[in-house]
Amino acid sequence: MLRARVMTAIGASDDWSWHGYQNSTVTINGAWVPVVSGGAHWGGGLWISALDLARIGHLCLRGGAWGGRRVLSRRWIEELWTPCPVKPNYGLSWWLNDDRPVWPRAPHTGRCARGNAGSHLLWVDPARELVIASRWGAKVERLLVDVSGAVPPVA
Secondary structure: OHHHHHHHHOOOOOOOEEOOOOOOEEEEOOEEEEOOOOOOOOOOOEEOOHHHHHHHHHHHHOOOEEOOEEOOOHHHHHHHOOOOOOOOOEOOOOEEOOOOOOOOOOOOOOEEEEEOOOOEEEEEEHHHOEEEEEOOOOOHHHHHOOOOOOOOOOO
8 A cells, every 4th residue: 555655665654544434435437435524633544653754744844755765656646836826825635835724924935734723733834944843732823823923924
């Protein structure tokens, strides 16, 4: 399975898992596949430690490479952060902070995956070579504000 190979390649633990809902499925190529249509599962059903989540962030930060080896295509990472025509502040399951719609006081160069009403966060900021993984945090936006209080201008 591709997911397991990627997670192994980045040194993730064996205890991460993905869970779809038993009563929520779609048919793909004739097979029933469980999906998550919302709810309290982080990342669309992803159960993962903050460390493994940070590893995914670093993989994205490095354009899909890990330890000098290509794990995901660079094009896939670019797709994650390409604005959607109908919602320009959203990519492929990632929020784009270009116009600061999600985190107004955070740098516009950041990209984030978030869940559970914003209490789970994976923030990747390529301009700062920064990855922040936070789970079950209150007011996680405080992690994203420049300590000097300055907010970089939107380019």
